[in-house]
Amino acid sequence: MRDGDAYLKEHRDEHLSQLMDLLRIPSISALSEHKPDMRRTAEWLAAEMRRIGLTRVEIMETGGNPVVYAERADNPGGPTALIYGHYDVQPVDPLDLWVTPPFEPEIRDGKLYARGASDDKGQVFMHLKVIEAMLAEEGRLPVNLKLLIEGEEEVGSENLERFIAEHRDLLKADVVVISDTALYARGVPSLTYALRGLAALEVHVTGAKGDLHSGAFGGAAPNAAQALVRLLATLHRPDGGIAVAGFYEQVRPLSQEERDAFSALGFSEEALMADLGVSALPGEPGFTALERLWARPTLEINGIFGGFQGEGTKTVIPARAGAKITCRLVPDQDPERVLDAIEAHLKANCPPGVKLEIRRMGGAPAAMTPIDHPAIRAAMQALSEAYGAEARFIRTGGSIPVVGTFGRVLGTPCVLMGFGLEEENFHAPNEHFHLENFDTGMRALYRFWHHLAETMK
């Protein structure tokens, strides 16, 4: 079996230069002013897909940002894999914390710094280069491949489910392969078998008709910021658990086998504290930090705002205040039931004198994949070979809503072969990608497609 190692090594500089071009496009899906950049990124990918030899390359409309589709079927009757990824990225603020600008990629100390370097443009790009390498070395692909790269993952993939449902035949595959997760640690090949889900909402509190002078009205007028603070403080118990009635009701308990497996990884809470620069790891009592990160649900305030935020002092009583909240969910929590529970809690605890508005922002359930699937076996083998160490099964605390969608709509299981590292600041300033995993990851993917042709034939 060919391994592509020589080709990938020989073309490494050229590939990195191409990736940096891709990363320069500020494809932030959360901000509407970047609409044109979303299409520019889709066009860049489509052109590259055509160039490396994929067929039926198409930018397809979704109602939101377009998806990029491509395929190549060299094996009539053979197994077909659908590669899913996303070309959109997270917002970049606070901008002042970036060492180099988020959309001016730079390699420092073996790491490529840019928004999207790891999550997920860099990993989408790896798939393209592995396909390029296989076609250059072998003239054909060992399995039939379809690619579906979307532009709304970071804003909840709102249009994707309908797109998938409307293109069932086009997207029909035996397995979905996604590279958008992290290795357990540097040098530890690992495959993620479970993801957390997500539920999102916004809370808006309104007091008086307008902002008020605190001298004239302080002591009698409702203060929206104070009411919001009082309301949000009721969401957690003092011990760190979530105080919303019914929130934990559908949570599948961790098995002793899973707790043992997690424990065997030797996760260091001290190292995490040092990494984050904090003196404690607050959270739900009764669980280790790793258990909380991988297998327990959360409720986080992602942003809070209200009143005067400028320089200096302003003696104002804010009329409006709000917060953005997301929950990470675990099997078998239903996002809608979780949002129902939070909404009921907020309504029941709203302080007097203010109006409460809750905006539900959608969600997605958690997902787990059977670990005895032939595609999973192929992936574990490829990872072990490329990294020269035995691959491990892990979970992740993140969410890829489409994993659930693929299972629900297409009935297709997902293999999560991700090559990021948790410390790579996805969603935060100074996102980066360790190039060792760019290189070894592509060697693993090259091997994976060949093993898959064997295990699924």
Place this chain on the structure above:
Amino acid sequence: MRDGDAYLKEHRDEHLSQLMDLLRIPSISALSEHKPDMRRTAEWLAAEMRRIGLTRVEIMETGGNPVVYAERADNPGGPTALIYGHYDVQPVDPLDLWVTPPFEPEIRDGKLYARGASDDKGQVFMHLKVIEAMLAEEGRLPVNLKLLIEGEEEVGSENLERFIAEHRDLLKADVVVISDTALYARGVPSLTYALRGLAALEVHVTGAKGDLHSGAFGGAAPNAAQALVRLLATLHRPDGGIAVAGFYEQVRPLSQEERDAFSALGFSEEALMADLGVSALPGEPGFTALERLWARPTLEINGIFGGFQGEGTKTVIPARAGAKITCRLVPDQDPERVLDAIEAHLKANCPPGVKLEIRRMGGAPAAMTPIDHPAIRAAMQALSEAYGAEARFIRTGGSIPVVGTFGRVLGTPCVLMGFGLEEENFHAPNEHFHLENFDTGMRALYRFWHHLAETMK
């Protein structure tokens, strides 16, 4: 005795046009980008003071924004009054709530809309026009006048105390007259005998070194916004009182006489709720709304901020969050002791895993003036005559820190002859000034200076 009524009526249009010029300068002291506007406003005032016949007009440096000084002594050996006011204004956000832009004055329905129309450029301007009228009508002033107009009232008058201390002789006077308060209600002439004080601070909470992905770290990493919410929620009791130990310790209790006097004003809590558009007037239990507004201290969150505030959803764990807080104080609370108590409370209640930074932003004690002072008698008489109704003694919930400073540094009592109305949106969008009080207020001031020459001779 001349009354200036004819002169003021004849020159009304010209005066309003001049005032609109003054209001067009965006003299926001809280925002450093407006530094040049502060000086421009001071220069406008100085030029106008020279034009109307004041002497020794001077823009004097303070270390911050300059003060404008002027005087005229037509009565050797006679009483001298110091007129204090401020030419700086509050910030204007949220800008989208203004019907017309804050620095494009417009008269609608007998009201002049602009930032500073009422607080305090409009009322400073009234004094200049009354002086102009007296000199035009009589060729001289009935009492000796000094004017001190500062540019940092809205940011705590930080440089004024030192300026006053360093210019004791220049500013020596028998009484200080300030027009920066409100009438009790439309058509009710009233004189404010007590002001609340102020204490200000900022609270900043820091979690991890940077913002984190809530999928990767949610459940273990400290969330600065959540810690802030939890901390701030401890500042008030569920019943609306302030939970900070020692906060109420130095509060002078309301006398039964005061409670009866307040009660006799017929203040309507229902009308206030309707004005503000709220369904309750939350606050400290055991007191009427008017008592809470005038004679009880408060602790208000003026602004709160942290994490993602943009459009859409961002699954981030905020590393930093903060809040701006001010307290309205009453006699005999010491601002430093109040800030000590709040600081101790915040430190004792800070959740685990985050760092707390408290920035003390200064303060000023509350103030009360003896109601039997001859200048107060002169003012009550002038108000009753100009408005054609018996003047009332009232308090106000606002703060004018310099009132305390004048008492402490110069030993001079203050007379608070203000002509605003509480509903005029000082510090909020759509600030305005009822022109009926611009007109009648100047007629009252014209009479006041003549009565003062009598009562203090």
